[in-house]
Amino acid sequence: MKLEMFKKDKQLSILPKATLQRFLLYQRILAEENTEIISSEEIGKKLHLPSELIRKDLSYLQYRGRPKIGYRVKLLLDELNEIFGLSQKMKVILVGAGHLGVSLVNYPGFKNYRVEIVALFDHDPSKVDTLVGPLVILPLEDMKRVISRFKVTVGIICVPKESAQAVAELMIQNGIEAIWNFAPTTLNLPKSIIVKNEDVTGGILILKHMINKGKK
C-alpha cells in the first residue's frame, strides 16, 4: 500500500526530459489547431514523430484521451499551458542590447508566453538612454533598483561570452534566481540558480557535420 502510493507520487513528479521538450512542440501545434478533437496519429504526422511516442508522452498528463475518439484539443492545451506556466506572468530583464538582445525585446511571441521584458540594460554608455521598441536602454547600475521595483526573478544574458560570467554574478547579487543564457559559455554559478543555456550558433557546425557525413 505504502509502496504504491510512493509509486504514484513518483509518476506524478517525474517527467522525462525528452518528453518535456516535446511538450513544447505539442503546445505549439495545439495552439494553432482549430478542430475540437485530435488523434495521436495526426499530431505525429505534423511533427514527424511516431504516434506511439505521442501517446506515451501524453500519458504523463492527467487528462486522458478517449479510445476511438482522440484527444480534446482544448483540454490537452490547457494542461500543457499549465505545465509551462502560461497562466502566470513572469517579469524578466535582459542584458545586452546587441542584435540578438533587440530581436528578443521585439519578439511578439513572449506576450503569449506571459513573459514580459521589463528592462533592457547595456554596458555601453553610447547605447544608454536610447530606445529599443518600448524600452529605454539602462545602465547596469540601475539593475538593482529595477529588480526590486518589478520583483524580477529571471535574467536573460545576451552579452559576448567574455562578460557573461560577470553579468550573471551581478544579476544574482541583485536577486535573480534563474538565467536564460545566450552567451556561448558555461556559467559558474551556485547550484541554487536555475540556468538554461541556449546555444544558437553552434547548430551550424552540427549541420556541417551532417552534410559531410551524408556525402561520404
Added chain:
Amino acid sequence: MKLEMFKKDKQLSILPKATLQRFLLYQRILAEENTEIISSEEIGKKLHLPSELIRKDLSYLQYRGRPKIGYRVKLLLDELNEIFGLSQKMKVILVGAGHLGVSLVNYPGFKNYRVEIVALFDHDPSKVDTLVGPLVILPLEDMKRVISRFKVTVGIICVPKESAQAVAELMIQNGIEAIWNFAPTTLNLPKSIIVKNEDVTGGILILKHMINKGKK
C-alpha cells in the same frame, strides 16, 4: 573475422548524438585553452560534466590521450575541427532580414566556423537594396542566380513561421540541400534535405517550468 570487421566499421561510423552535441562544447573550450595538455578531469570541471563521460566521448575519436599525461589540446582540437568541417568553407544564404537575421549576419563567430553568408534576402520591398553589414538585401527573385553563382548549398530561414514552409520550398527548388531553420515550425520537406531546427524562444517555457517545479 568478418563480424569483427563489421563491428569496427560500425564503431567508426556511429557517433552517438549526445556525444556529437558535447563535441561542440569540447571544441569551444579547447579553442580557448592555452595550455598544451589537458585532462578529462579539467574538461569536466569547465563544463560541469563527469570526467568518465568526457573520456568515453573522446574514445570515439582516433587520437588517444596518454595515461598519466592527458590529452594534447592541439591534436584533440584538430580532430574535433575536422568533424565539424572547420577546414572547409561553406557558403550560405539567409532569408529574413528581421533582427534575428541581422544578428546572424553580423555574428563574427561564423568566420571561425568557415561559414560565409553570401547573400541576405527579404520579401519586403522597402528593405530591398538597403545595407546590412557588408550585404545588400536582395529580393527573393535573385535567389536562383545567387545560389548557382556562388554554389550555395545551405539556407538559413529567419522568417515568421507563416512563410517558412514556402521559403524552404523555394530554396529547395533553387538547389539548396540543407536548411538551418529558426522559424518555430516543423517544415515538410523531402527526406533528402537535411534540416536542423533551432528553437530559440521556446526555451523560456522550459525555464518557466523549471522555476515552477522548483518552487513546489
Added chain:
DNA sequence: TAGATTGTTAATCGATTAACAATC
C-alpha cells in the same frame, strides 16, 4: 458487433555511470 483509437506493460535500444585493467 467490429473497428479504431487510447493507454499500459514489456522489450529493445541508446546513453551514462561504475569498475577496473592498461600504461606511462
Added chain:
DNA sequence: TAGATTGTTAATCGATTAACAATC
C-alpha cells in the same frame, strides 16, 4: 615502483518502440 590518468567492458539507467489489452 607507485600513483595518476586513460580507455574499455560491464552494469545501470532512461527513452523509445513493440505488443497488446482496454474501451468507446
